[in-house]
Amino acid sequence: MSNSERPNQLLRNLNAKVASIPMILTALVVFVGGTAWTVLYSFTNSKLLPRLNFVGLDQYYRLWATPRWLVSIENLLIYGVISLVFSLVIGFILAALLDQKIRFEDTFRTIFLYPFALSFIVTGLVWQWLLNPDFGIQRVVRDLGWTNFSFDPLYNSSIVIYGISIAALWQGTGLIMCLMLAGLRGIDEDIWKAARVDGIPMWKTYVFIIIPMMRPVFITTLVIIAAGIVKVYDLVVAQTSGGPGIASEVPAKYVYDYMFFAQNLGQGFAASTMMLLSVVIVIVPWAYLEFGGKKHG
Amino acid sequence: MAEAAASMSGDALRREALSRDASGPSGTKPRHVLSRRNIFLYGTLIVVALYYLLPLYVMIVTSLKGMPEIRLGNIFSPPLEITFEPWIKAWSQACTGLNCDGLSRGFWNSVRITVPSVLLSIAIASVNGYALANWRFKGADTFFIILIVGAFIPYQVMIYPIVIILREIGIYGTLTGLVIVHSIFGMPILTLLFRNYFTSMPEELFRAARVDGAGFWGIYLRIMLPMSLPIFVVAIILQVTGIWNDFLFGVVYTRPDTYPMTVQLNNIVNSVQGVKEYNVNMAATILTGLVPLIVYFVSGKLFVRGIAAGAVKG
Numbered sequence: 001m002s003n004s005e006r007p008n009q010l011l012r013n014l015n016a017k018v019a020s021i022p023m024i025l026t027a028l029v030v031f032v033g034g035t036a037w038t039v040l041y042s043f044t045n046s047k048l049l050p051r052l053n054f055v056g057l058d059q060y061y062r063l064w065a066t067p068r069w070l071v072s073i074e075n076l077l078i079y080g081v082i083s084l085v086f087s088l089v090i091g092f093i094l095a096a097l098l099d100q101k102i103r104f105e106d107t108f109r110t111i112f113l114y115p116f117a118l119s120f121i122v123t124g125l126v127w128q129w130l131l132n133p134d135f136g137i138q139r140v141v142r143d144l145g146w147t148n149f150s151f152d153p154l155y156n157s158s159i160v161i162y163g164i165s166i167a168a169l170w171q172g173t174g175l176i177m178c179l180m181l182a183g184l185r186g187i188d189e190d191i192w193k194a195a196r197v198d199g200i201p202m203w204k205t206y207v208f209i210i211i212p213m214m215r216p217v218f219i220t221t222l223v224i225i226a227a228g229i230v231k232v233y234d235l236v237v238a239q240t241s242g243g244p245g246i247a248s249e250v251p252a253k254y255v256y257d258y259m260f261f262a263q264n265l266g267q268g269f270a271a272s273t274m275m276l277l278s279v280v281i282v283i284v285p286w287a288y289l290e291f292g293g294k295k296h297g
Numbered sequence: 298m299a300e301a302a303a304s305m306s307g308d309a310l311r312r313e314a315l316s317r318d319a320s321g322p323s324g325t326k327p328r329h330v331l332s333r334r335n336i337f338l339y340g341t342l343i344v345v346a347l348y349y350l351l352p353l354y355v356m357i358v359t360s361l362k363g364m365p366e367i368r369l370g371n372i373f374s375p376p377l378e379i380t381f382e383p384w385i386k387a388w389s390q391a392c393t394g395l396n397c398d399g400l401s402r403g404f405w406n407s408v409r410i411t412v413p414s415v416l417l418s419i420a421i422a423s424v425n426g427y428a429l430a431n432w433r434f435k436g437a438d439t440f441f442i443i444l445i446v447g448a449f450i451p452y453q454v455m456i457y458p459i460v461i462i463l464r465e466i467g468i469y470g471t472l473t474g475l476v477i478v479h480s481i482f483g484m485p486i487l488t489l490l491f492r493n494y495f496t497s498m499p500e501e502l503f504r505a506a507r508v509d510g511a512g513f514w515g516i517y518l519r520i521m522l523p524m525s526l527p528i529f530v531v532a533i534i535l536q537v538t539g540i541w542n543d544f545l546f547g548v549v550y551t552r553p554d555t556y557p558m559t560v561q562l563n564n565i566v567n568s569v570q571g572v573k574e575y576n577v578n579m580a581a582t583i584l585t586g587l588v589p590l591i592v593y594f595v596s597g598k599l600f601v602r603g604i605a606a607g608a609v610k611g
Binding site for chain 2: 035119
C-alpha cells in the first residue's frame with residue numbers, strides 16, 4: 001500500500017508494528033510455541049509436572065492401548081458421521097424450504113437458529129432433562145399407554161452417543177441452515193427460471209443443478225462442522241459426564257481429565273497431539289483445494 | 298435449450314390465453330393458499346419449529362412447577378400452580394460444593410469476565426486489523442496467516458502451555474488471566490473480521506487523511522472507528538455470546554470462587570449430593586442461557602452475520 005515508495009528501516013511504520021505486537025505474540029508464543037511445546041512434551045513421561053525425560057513413542061503406545069481412548073475415538077467417529085450427515089441434510093432441507101418465498105421466513109429462521117445462541121452446557125442440561133427416563137419423553141409415552149416403551153439413550157451405554165448427537169443436532173443445525181440459505185440466495189434466479197421452463201421437477205433441479213453449484217458453500221460448511229466435531233467437550237460433560245461408565249467419553253475430555261485430574265500430563269499431551277493430527281488431516285486437503293489449486297487471491 | 302424454452306413458454310402463454318377465455322378474468326388464484334404444496338411446506342416448517350421450541354418450553358414449564366407436581370405430572374403439561382420459588386432458589390441459594398449462594402455469584406463472575414474480555418479483544422483486534430489493512434509492514438501477513446491457521450488448532454493442544462505462562466506471570470486462576478485467554482483466542486476471527494472490513498473501505502479516504510497529516514492513531518480514532526460501527530456491533534455480539542457460553546477456559550483457568558456461570562451451572566445441576574431439584578436446575582439453566590438469548594433476539598440479522606464469521610472459530 002503506502003509503504004512501497006521509500007526504503008524502510010525498522011522504525012518506519014512503528015505504530016503499526018506496536019499495534020501488531022499482541023498478534024505477533026499470540027501467533028508465535030501461543031499458537032506456534034504452545035503447539036510445539038505440547039508436541040515435544042508428548043514424547044516425555046511427564047506425570048504431575050512437565051519434565052523433559054524422553055521416552056519416545058511410549059505415551060502413544062499406551063494411548064492406543066487404553067480402552068477409554070479407543071471408546072473416545074469410536075464415539076467421535078459415530079458422533080462425527082451423524083453430525084456431518086444429518087446437519088448437512090437437515091440444514092439443507094430447511095434452507096430449501098425457507099427459500100420458497102414463504103411468509104414468516106424471519107420467524108421460522110429465528111426459531112431454527114435460537115439454540116445456536118445457547119451454550120453447550122445449557123443444551124446438554126436441557127436434553128439431559130428431556131431424555132430423563134423417569135420424567136422425560138419415556139415417561140410421557142408410557143403414561144399414554146405404551147408401558148413397554150423404552151427411550152433412555154443417556155442411560156444405555158450402547159446408544160448414549162446417539163443421545164448426545166440429538167442434542168448437538170438441535171443446537172447446531174440452525175447455523176448450517178443459515179449458511180445453506182446464504183448459498184441458495186447466491187444462486188442466479190435465471191437458473192430456476194430455465195429449469196422451470198424446461199419442466200425439470202424441483203427435486204431434480206436441487207440435486208443435479210443447485211447442489212453442484214453450491215459446492216464451495218458445502219465445502220466451507222463441511223470444514224466448519226468438522227472443526228466443531230473434534231472439539232466436542234462441554235456437551236458431553238453437561239449431558240452425561242462421559243457416562244454411563246466410559247460409554248460417552250470423547251477425546252477432548254480425555255485430554256482434560258488426564259492433564260488436570262489424573263496428573264498424567266504425558267498422556268494428555270499425546271492425546272491432544274492426536275487431536276491436532278486429526279484436524280491437520282481434515283484441514284490440509286481443504287486448504288489445498290481452496291487456496292492451492294486456483295491462484296487468484 | 299433456448300429454443301425449447303421459447304416454445305415451452307409459447308405453449309404456456311397459449312394455454313393461459315385459452316383458460317382466460319374460458320373462465321374470464323383471473324387475478325390472484327385463491328385456491329393457491331391451501332394448495333398441497335403450501336400445506337406440505339408450512340406443515341413441515343411448523344412441525345420442525347415446534348420441535349426446536351420444545352426444549353425451551355419444557356425448560357420454562359419445569360422451572361415454574363413445584364417438585365411434587367414434577368414427580369406426578371408430565372414434563373410437557375403446563376404448571377397447575379405457578380411458583381417462582383425455584384428461580385429464587387437457583388439465583389440465591391443453590392449449592393456448589395460448600396458455597397450456597399446460588400448462581401448469582403457465577404453470573405457476576407461471568408459479567409466481570411465478559412465485559413473486559415469483549416472490550417480488550419475488540420480493541421486489540423480492531424487496531425490490528427486496521428494495521429494489517431492500511432499500514433502493512435514486511436512480515437505482517439506471515440503472522441496473520443499463522444494466526445488464522447492457529448484458529449484451527451484444537452484448544453486442548455495449547456491449554457497447558459498457557460497454564461504455565463499464566464502461572465509464571467502470577468495470574469493463573471484469576472479473572473485477569475481468563476480475560477487474557479479470551480482475548481488471545483478471540484484474536485484470529487476478530488482480526489480477520491476487521492481486516493476484511495477495513496480493506497473494503499475506499500482507500501481515498503485513508504489517503505486524504507494522510508495528506509491532511511493524520512497519523513496512525515488519528516486516522517483510526519477519527520475516521521475508521523466512526524465509519525465501521527456495524528462491524529463493531531457484529532464483533533460485540535460474537536464475543537459476548539462466545540465468551541458467556543465458554544466452558545472449557547472457565548474450568549481450566551479459574552478457581553471455584555471465580556468460576557463463570559456455565560461452570561457453576563454444570564456443578565449445580567450435575568452435583569451428586571442431595572436430592573435432585575429439577576425445577577431449580579431448569580431455572581438455573583434458563584438464567585444461564587438468558588444473556589445470549591437476549592442478545593440473539595435483540596440483534597436479529599446482525600447475529601447471523603456474526604456467527605457466519607465466527608463459525609470458523611476453531
